[in-house]
Amino acid sequence: MSQTPIRRLDARAPEFMSTLDALLAFASEADERIDAAVSEILRAVRSTGDVAVVEYTRRFDGLDVASMAQLELPQAELHSALDSLPLVQREALMVAAERVRAYHERQKLESWEFAEADGTRLGQKVTALDRVGLYVPGGRASYPSSVLMNAIPAKVAGVGELIMVVPTPGGEKNALVLAAAAITGVDRVFTIGGAQAVGALAYGTQTIPQVDKIVGPGNAYVAEAKRRVFGTVGIDMVAGPSEVLIISDGSGHAEWVAMDMFAQAEHDELAQSILLCTDAGFIDAVHAAIDRLLPTMPRRETIAKSLANRGALIHVDSLEQACTIANRIAPEHLELALEDAEAWIDHIRHAGAIFVGHWAVEALGDYCAGPNHVLPTMRSARFSSPLGTYDFQKRTSIINISQAGAQHLGKVASILAHGEGLQAHARSAEMRLKD
Template sequence: MIARLDSRAADFTARLAALAPAGEADGPAVQARVGEILAAVEARGDAAVLEYTARFDDLAVDSMAALEVPAERLQVALEGLPAAQRDALAVAAARIRDYHERQLGESWQYTDELGNVLGQQVTSLGRVGVYVPGGKASYPSSVLMNALPAHVAGVEDITMVVPAPGGELSELVLAAAGLAGVSRVYTIGGAQAVAALAYGTETVAAVDKIVGPGNAYVAEAKRQVFGRVGIDMVAGPSEILIICDGGTDPAWIAMDLFSQAEHDENAQALLLSPDAAFLDAVAAAIEELLPQQERREIIAASLARRGALVLTADLDDAVRLSNRIAPEHLELSVADPEALLPSISAAGAIFMGRYSAEALGDYCAGPNHVLPTAGSARFFSPLGVYDFQKRSSIINVSRAGARVLGDVASTLARGESLTAHARSAEYRRDAAPEH
């Protein structure tokens, strides 16, 4: 059911590589189809969005107005939730907001020895689009994690798009939108929703950045509109890597592996441990607990396709391997996680200690659950307030600065044969005599 690997085996590298996500067999077809949809929406606006919504979501309406959810509907959804759900959403929203408020960047300036004032001005994006999977799926956590950082950053216009196949909408998703400060909601999805946000239509205003998860068509659409607008990232299948010293309940670890494997058949769940007997115990727990899971077929396929229990030489070996993989979620389920933390160089989110289940991070711990996947934690970071802020450099040159820096710039510009640059600097230099 799940591969057993040994990091010291001669074939380890090859076997680990075999667990990498397979390329999309229909990649070129998806790219071409998405390109057609984007071009149609850019050219025909609302009309194309309405056509694709009727075709793909079985939701035929006469105007875009029928696809906009009234603002008061969000509050009705929130008030109509069972008290336990409403309270849980409120707690999660408060924790996420509190964490992200600590990320707010501030403008700054300083004056150098020549009297030049240099600095950075931080401002929020003007308009953001949030994509949320819809229909029978219910992902209120995605709404909170994507919209709240934008709201904290100061974004005043947050447009949410969520598909509603056959007109079906999740009350939890609408309630979360109301809690997260979403400005408006449209029941459109797929590549056509991304196109509407990127290019704008007669009804949907173009945004500065698009964030949020989606299927292969949504991911490809975000990839193709990048440059016209900003995007958060192109995310791959979910991942969890657990480093355990053997001291955690094997059932806990098995369930943590399941928590990511149940997302889809391409998700990856890895356990690294220097304790062979513990790996045996986790394998037994997997066998025992899997039949009880509602999504057992998906979990089984994920574990068989991309999962592994890996015997390592020691914990340091496990850390080295983890840094090489750069997982989306990393659990340090060990007696002293703080001792390992300084050695961790690539992970989207790091869960410290035996009680830090990754699932808590998905919903309510506070940090963002939008994380880099497929090894991109080597160079990407979690979604945060900083993704919804822009930084502009401030340069206010004094007379003394114009004289000294003008000479430096002139010399370098002439070295690059950019004489207009040089003369532009020289004009100021020559107009600012030393005395």
């Protein structure tokens, strides 16, 4: 008898879809306390700039500082952190960075133009953003991989200036995070965090220039602040809890599947790990592996709560049914743990990233496979994509109308403008027409 609580569902049950939808539901609305606190912080930062940022940093991070100058790290400190790493860590960080860079180089958008017979030329001009802000969690929740995944595509795109903010509660700095900033070429680093850091990047202060876009993960206060400043600046996304969906035909190792589910569940209690499997016996084996391996995990309490709250082991009739359900879920991470995994890629329409085969474990995607690990969550893979180089570029239309082209297009525009009741539009086009 299994000891680990996790839902066991059957896709053939008449109430399955409603049960699944309830399992997927996640209330992302901001807590009223968080909403009020973020509103006050952003208002103060917008009003007093550096003064507010320093005060909130003293209050929330326990830093004895008097000015923003004390909160900016010199480039020498970043490179010193890189040099101080054990060789094995430094090499791993550099290998990961190079793989991420090589992948994102292929994503660069290019300008283009074409000419029409009458000499009219139309095109698209691609330019990088001028300045981007990168939020990186600090303290115990330090993620150098987030630096790589956000900074590298920005630099590949040609962003002019990249400003990183990372809180250092109690003065605790993470050498790997600072080393990652050195490797990726981050231009400026400030040891600030929370909603005040988002506000500083969005509005600008006496020390921190306003950015054009803010990217990077954070806690509920950071997420709410990003949501509020959107429009003043761009943001990457407001991400929900991490998710993995595994499709299995029973051909793999039950322990591997169990550990892949743990890898998502250990993020937090709201993370979601779901298995869709055609083999009822293999589902039993995975459940037994969960029982066997869970006591060995340092974060076992978080994993257990995550699996109990939002996890599921689901028996499906066929791989076709599994893919249909997967497209409904539109997961952040999708593992095709199948004997003939490549044959099923085209059956998947909605997923942030697809990991193909038993060896393509999702954890490799988090750190060093190459594609970005910033992925759409909460079913948003139905309409959005992973973070990439293109998120740091923008497109401008180029419209160069020849005199001959204006004769034809002017008549078309005039007719349509009159139809919309916009006579000035029509007249503006008509004035270019030859009598």
